[in-house]
Amino acid sequence: MQKEKRFRRIFNSLSYLVKFFRMVWETSPKLMIANSFLRVLRAPIPLLQLYVGKLILDKIVSLNQGAELSYFSSFWKLIIIEFCLVVLADIISRLTNLADTLLGDLFTNESAIKIMNHASKLDFEYFEDSNFFDKLERAKSQTGRRTMLVTQVFTQFQDIIMVLFLAFGLIIFSPITTLILLIAITPTFLSEFHFNNKLYKLYRRQTVRRRLLDYYQFLGASDDTIKEVKLFGLSDYLIENYRKIADKFFLSNKKLLLSKTFWGGLFSVISVVGYYIGYIYVIYQAYNQHITIGGLVFLAGSFNKLKGQLEVILFRFSVIYQSTVSLKDFFEFFDVQPTPKSAKGLMFPTPMKIGFYFDNVGFKYKKSNSWAIRNLNLSISVGEKVAVVGKNGAGKTTLVKLISRLYEPTEGSIFLDGINLKEYDLEDLRKNIGIIFQDFIRYQMSFGENITIGNIAERKNIDKMILASVASQADSILRKLNINYGQLLGRRFPNGVDLSGGEWQKIALARAYIREAQFLILDEPTSALDAKSEYETFQRFLKLSSDKTSIIISHRFSTVRTADKIIVLMDGAIKESGTHNELLEIDGHYAELFNLQALGFR
């Protein structure tokens, strides 16, 4: 059973290797052919060198025994051939190196692009799943290893051909020594293979905790966190946590490495004994004059080279196997498939005629036992400005995720102009919805790009960019800081200018505006703002969305009073809904919280 499992694993690894080389081939067929050709050309050279060396030596012996050395005798020809072989070997090695590096670079780029491309197609929910995250992290982090694998497999291929040539020479002269060599090397190889496998398994088991290490490192040494870490005096605490986990890893790795070194050393001694038996056998052959001096040097040289090369090949097999196992992570990531979407759905209605309708919608996050949204019935008419208020965790953001189809409802349906939202083309649906999330991205790009990124198809349209910037009042930042649209924003790169929370916000508003979407959503991007700025942001947003349908999500009851309809969410369901005045009249939850918050500002 155990054996069967192991075979299946090796078989899977090989199938990953085939997939992998298909990818390398797709990266550059020309470089792959050139690489293979050069290596085939290079492989027999060592045997040829040894053989020419043997001929030269035998020639010297015969000269010593009185043979004549003419001006262009076969002796000089042999020297020239040897010289040419050395030069050729050097040129081929350099060219191979070049082909390897170029192919490696191209492959690195290509696989990074493939990862980004595939990630972009996957459902949003995967990114909230830590298992998936592990796969993604491993797929990303092993790029260097994969590039090395290309070289390793090619070199292995070259070395195997070389060994076949050397073995051919050796077998002709002495089959027994070849056999001794093979037997001698086997235990070392098996032990190396066994321990590498164990090390890899250990590494895999540590993945989740390694992410935790990375996280501690990020918290302890990054520009995003340093402020709070310093103020809370967290450095020592983080270092201690880091050290605890890192020490544990170190100890378990050390244990395995010690055992690997011990067994590796022991088997290596056995191998050396084997080599020397072979070596003594060759010397004995020469002593008995079964071979010439040139033959002895040729045999000893072939033997030595073959021994070294076999060792390298066998060790490299285990390294390749190990890298191949890690290919599993890479292809496992690509095996994660997005939920199939209907081929080409309906286009978003232009203009919208009726609006959105939630029909008894319920939603439960995958690994959660409770409903984030339940029994939700809600209509959002065309042109309506809807405000959604509610406590933390009431389900406000989930509502937005459902409208933009980052998630599909677990029960019930959402309709747009009377047709189920699922029937619409996802890309077109998202094109028509402009969302500013509470954790919107502060792109470390130019001021202008931060706006045009909202409508990438129109990124060259300067007029539109300026219009959006003026409408959202982002242009006031340019004047205040005396910068232009080309100014790099953020602290990550040199010469970047950082902005305040409210200023970034204005840019995020411009980004949503330039999208020219029919439906705008502002998901509480005001938490960082003071009451006045928040009020202004809402007013600005209302102005921006004057001819559009919009949803504003907020905790602050006082600032959303101008909305056409206010929805009070509680535990994923609508508790109350109506205009500000209507809700005050009911004197329910809204009225209570409104008065409570208003009290705070008096």
Ligand SMILES: Nc1ncnc2c1ncn2[C@@H]1O[C@H](COP(=O)(O)OP(=O)(O)OP(=O)(O)O)[C@@H](O)[C@H]1O
């Ligand atoms: N990715 C997730 N996986 C599991 N549960 C989640 C996830 N995101 C949110 N939830 C849960 O769903 C419920 C609704 O969350 P949601 O983010 O919609 O609330 P919210 O009203 O926007 O809260 P806040 O005002 O704090 O932003 C909460 O109980 C929350 O814990």
